[in-house]
Amino acid sequence: MEDFLQHVLNGLNLGAIYALIALGYTMVYGVLQLINFAHAEVYMLGAFSIYYSNKWLHLSDHPGWTSFVISILIAVMVCSLVGLTIERLAYRPLRGAPRLNVLITAIGVSLFLQFSGQAVFGADPKLFPQVLQDKDLIQFGQIQIRSFDLTIIGVSLAAMALLHFLIHHTKMGMAIRAVRHSRSSASLMGINVDLMISLVFVLGSSLAGVGAVLVGLKYPKIDPLMGMLIGLKAFVAAVLGGIGSLPGAVVGGLLMGLSEEMVVAYLSSTYRDALAFGLLIVILVFRPSGLFGKYEVEKV
Amino acid sequence: MSKEILSVQDLKVNYGPIEAVKGISFDVYEGEVVSLIGSNGAGKSSTLRALSSLIAYSGQVSFLGEPLNGIAAHKVVKKGLIQTPEGRGIFLNLSVRENLELGAFLRKDRSNIKKEMDQCFDLFPRLKERLNRSAGTLSGGEQQMLAISRSLLSKPKLLMLDEPSLGLAPKIVLQIFEIIKKLNKEDGLSILLVEQNAAMALKSSHRAYVLETGKITLSGKGEELFSSDAVRKAYLGG
Numbered sequence: 215m216e217d218f219l220q221h222v223l224n225g226l227n228l229g230a231i232y233a234l235i236a237l238g239y240t241m242v243y244g245v246l247q248l249i250n251f252a253h254a255e256v257y258m259l260g261a262f263s264i265y266y267s268n269k270w271l272h273l274s275d276h277p278g279w280t281s282f283v284i285s286i287l288i289a290v291m292v293c294s295l296v297g298l299t300i301e302r303l304a305y306r307p308l309r310g311a312p313r314l315n316v317l318i319t320a321i322g323v324s325l326f327l328q329f330s331g332q333a334v335f336g337a338d339p340k341l342f343p344q345v346l347q348d349k350d351l352i353q354f355g356q357i358q359i360r361s362f363d364l365t366i367i368g369v370s371l372a373a374m375a376l377l378h379f380l381i382h383h384t385k386m387g388m389a390i391r392a393v394r395h396s397r398s399s400a401s402l403m404g405i406n407v408d409l410m411i412s413l414v415f416v417l418g419s420s421l422a423g424v425g426a427v428l429v430g431l432k433y434p435k436i437d438p439l440m441g442m443l444i445g446l447k448a449f450v451a452a453v454l455g456g457i458g459s460l461p462g463a464v465v466g467g468l469l470m471g472l473s474e475e476m477v478v479a480y481l482s483s484t485y486r487d488a489l490a491f492g493l494l495i496v497i498l499v500f501r502p503s504g505l506f507g508k509y510e511v512e513k514v
Numbered sequence: 515m516s517k518e519i520l521s522v523q524d525l526k527v528n529y530g531p532i533e534a535v536k537g538i539s540f541d542v543y544e545g546e547v548v549s550l551i552g553s554n555g556a557g558k559s560s561t562l563r564a565l566s567s568l569i570a571y572s573g574q575v576s577f578l579g580e581p582l583n584g585i586a587a588h589k590v591v592k593k594g595l596i597q598t599p600e601g602r603g604i605f606l607n608l609s610v611r612e613n614l615e616l617g618a619f620l621r622k623d624r625s626n627i628k629k630e631m632d633q634c635f636d637l638f639p640r641l642k643e644r645l646n647r648s649a650g651t652l653s654g655g656e657q658q659m660l661a662i663s664r665s666l667l668s669k670p671k672l673l674m675l676d677e678p679s680l681g682l683a684p685k686i687v688l689q690i691f692e693i694i695k696k697l698n699k700e701d702g703l704s705i706l707l708v709e710q711n712a713a714m715a716l717k718s719s720h721r722a723y724v725l726e727t728g729k730i731t732l733s734g735k736g737e738e739l740f741s742s743d744a745v746r747k748a749y750l751g752g
């Protein structure tokens with residue numbers, strides 16, 4: 215029983231991170247009907263931004279909340295800039311182009327960033343600066359709660375709550391929701407649709423930046439291909455929840471994290487990554503619209 | 515002579531090889547209701563979409579004396595050229611209240627907005643009862659009322675309505691046209707009306723243009739066209 219609770223805790227941790235990244239996929243999909251495959255690389259660049267900025271700022275020399283918050287801010291800023299740039303240079307020129315063209319572009323951008331990363335940063339893994347220290351907080355019986363566990367869950371929850379507030383309780387959020395429904399109707403309200411799409415990239419990329427710092431702290435080995443697998447799993451989480459749906463991405467992320475942890479604990483760790491793809495196939499066969507999605511028939 | 519609000523010269527719209535609008539010219543003067551009538555696929559919606567900068571076009575368009583060509587869609591709204599699109603363009607995922615607030619998206623004068631919303635509720639009391647509901651739960655007629663109210667909150671200098679009667683019960687159609695006439699008479703609102711329902715449109719308009727496969731074939735005063743043989747034959751069932 216205690217074992218099980220420990221796995222639930224670990225699964226929620228993993229799931230919170232998948233959820234953060236899944237939100238980025240689902241938000242962009244919501245306004246552009248595009249799977250932004252380069253989102254995983256935005257996350258990777260967020261991790262590297264902390265690695266390199268640490269060489270200047272030496273945040274890991276003073277681990278603590280200040281260094282942690284500064285790191286989050288740096289990653290959020292760098293990721294937002296990268297996300298904005300990708301949207302501006304790669305996707306905006308293709309607005310109105312067939313979806314397949316845009317999808318291929320997204321894959322191209324993703325590969326471009328992976329291999330540029332290898333060329334510029336080197337392919338060998340680097341150590342993520344420990345800007346915050348992990349502590350044993352509570353230990354009862356077999357269950358061990360470490361401070362990183364609470365940090366990851368707490369910070370992800372805070373980030374998601376902030377996103378919820380922005381989307382549902384501000385004028386900007388209302389405009390973004392209008393754009394999600396119809397770009398042309400939104401522009402008839404005087405909404406600058408391109409600006410709102412840029413904002414969506416900023417929001418999604420910011421969450422990836424937060425995720426990058428949290429993952430970097432917990433699993434400090436970073437490399438230019440680090441986004442691939444986690445990005446794919448977060449994408450599956452978004453599809454599981456119903457791509458385009460924000461609550462869906464959160465629930466999908468948590469389910470993904472929990473089931474991965476359980477598979478590793480009770481089946482075999484060799485199935486860890488196979489699970490994501492198994493899930494994807496099952497969803498696509500039985501419930502293509504995901505848990506929270508509305509099934510829309512492709513119009514011809 | 516009143517002021518010219520909208521002037522359109524040689525407007526052309528293409529979708530790839532399809533010429534939807536083949537060089538039309540028309541104008542709207544302040545205080546007028548002008549309608550553009552024509553059957554399915556005549557190019558009416560394409561004309562309005564072009565004027566709102568939702569699609570590319572060629573030709574000279576000027577609004578309140580300034581050229582409109584090449585201006586982004588959201589900036590056209592800022593100039594006061596407002597469109598209630600075909601199919602109403604309601605945000606079904608938002609509440610009725612949010613839809614109305616989006617109509618006033620570019621405005622800062624909160625107290626006036628509140629007052630004008632109340633005026634909309636005087637016109638359409640049903641909207642008030644449904645304010646906090648999802649707009650997706652409204653009936654077609656209610657959605658059209660919401661669409662018109664929302665456009666009014668954008669403070670139009672010229673309101674373009676694309677088939678406001680589409681798919682509505684005859685009783686609601688009458689009500690919508692009464693409101694159109696009232697907005698024009700009492701508030702002096704200038705209106706460009708696009709309709710397939712030629713009878714209703716012609717009776718409510720000062721002037722009208724007949725559009726056929728992308729070209730204007732007839733134009734004149736509303737009642738004159740209403741009683742002309744050509745229009746009676748083609749659009750009013752003989």
Ligand SMILES: Nc1ncnc2c1ncn2[C@@H]1O[C@H](COP(=O)(O)OP(=O)(O)OP(=O)(O)O)[C@@H](O)[C@H]1O
Pocket residue numbers: 529532533534552553554555556557558559560561600710
């Ligand atoms: N997005 C598009 N792509 C290609 N062709 C289009 C598109 N929209 C309209 N058309 C074509 O352009 C022509 C004019 O269409 P438009 O929608 O302007 O007509 P309309 O007068 O508004 O008709 P209706 O009364 O049915 O609304 C039609 O032949 C139509 O098939």
Ligand SMILES: [Mg+2]
Pocket residue numbers: 558559560600676677
């Ligand atoms: Mg039309």
